[in-house]
Amino acid sequence: MEKIEGEHRRILIELGITPEEIEIANLRKNYEPIARKLQIRFLKSLIENSSKSTIKMDLETSRLMHELRNANNKEIVNLEVLKEDQEIYPIAIKKLMDQFADIIEEDIGIENLRGIATNIDLIKSVMEKYLGTINEDFVRFITETTPEIFDFNAEMIRRASDMSSKGRKISFEHKMALECSAEYISTLNDFEFLSLIEGKGLVTEEQRKSLHRTYREIGREGLIKESYMQDAWKKIADEQAKSTEKLYTDDDGLSH
Numbered sequence: 001m002e003k004i005e006g007e008h009r010r011i012l013i014e015l016g017i018t019p020e021e022i023e024i025a026n027l028r029k030n031y032e033p034i035a036r037k038l039q040i041r042f043l044k045s046l047i048e049n050s051s052k053s054t055i056k057m058d059l060e061t062s063r064l065m066h067e068l069r070n071a072n073n074k075e076i077v078n079l080e081v082l083k084e085d086q087e088i089y090p091i092a093i094k095k096l097m098d099q100f101a102d103i104i105e106e107d108i109g110i111e112n113l114r115g116i117a118t119n120i121d122l123i124k125s126v127m128e129k130y131l132g133t134i135n136e137d138f139v140r141f142i143t144e145t146t147p148e149i150f151d152f153n154a155e156m157i158r159r160a161s162d163m164s165s166k167g168r169k170i171s172f173e174h175k176m177a178l179e180c181s182a183e184y185i186s187t188l189n190d191f192e193f194l195s196l197i198e199g200k201g202l203v204t205e206e207q208r209k210s211l212h213r214t215y216r217e218i219g220r221e222g223l224i225k226e227s228y229m230q231d232a233w234k235k236i237a238d239e240q241a242k243s244t245e246k247l248y249t250d251d252d253g254l255s256h
Helices: 006-014 019-028 032-049 059-076 089-108 120-130 136-142 147-163 172-186 190-199 205-211 215-247
Strands: none
Touching (some): 006 019, 006 059, 032 059, 089 136, 089 172, 089 190, 120 136, 136 172, 147 172
16 A cells, blocks of 8 residues: 555544544554554554453444455555465465564563663664664664564464463463564565565575566466456455454454
8 A cells, every 4th residue: 555545544543543643654654563462452452452352342443444445455455466375475484583583582581571662782782783774673663662562462372372272382482473473574564575575585586586576577377367366365365354243233342
């Protein structure tokens, strides 16, 4: 999305984003402050309305979140879904999260993360180490972690741990490092993410060429095959839209 307008604008305002915040974001083409404000709104609703047996939001927040997702789907499903979405990106994301988590645990320390936004000496130390490197933007993002963001993440990690009894045991510290890494990755646009995984060598040469294919290179048969994937995603989007409609007749709200 190049600009917040139309349906997206209406939903965001209902979610508590002010027209002034939207105007500033459009002018700067920087939507991270809005994304963070939404994250806090969603997490706060989850924390206030969930229990050990059920994870859910309040009905109004849940409705608006689903409406926002549906508005995004209208744009997303009009794009060709190429094989990298299924075969390359998930593996690259996992490797990237692991690398970023190592930076947090080894150079910052989870015990220092909560207060890092005001720890000038630590910010200076870690920024000097990564200045001019491919990790610079990630480190700058992490140094902006506030106690509020840290506490939200910690509460969600605790609740997720209460709900799950399967899988290998992972320490709280590593879960927090992975969560912060995932938050940073979610702020990247497609070009930034592609440049990052290429720069870190997380894709093979063959995969790199695949990511840069043109439609002419894919060919008619390839486009037909990949259109089936697009149809599958459209079906998912349609089902999600139906679930949103159900929210307006379901007094119990939505459980996740």
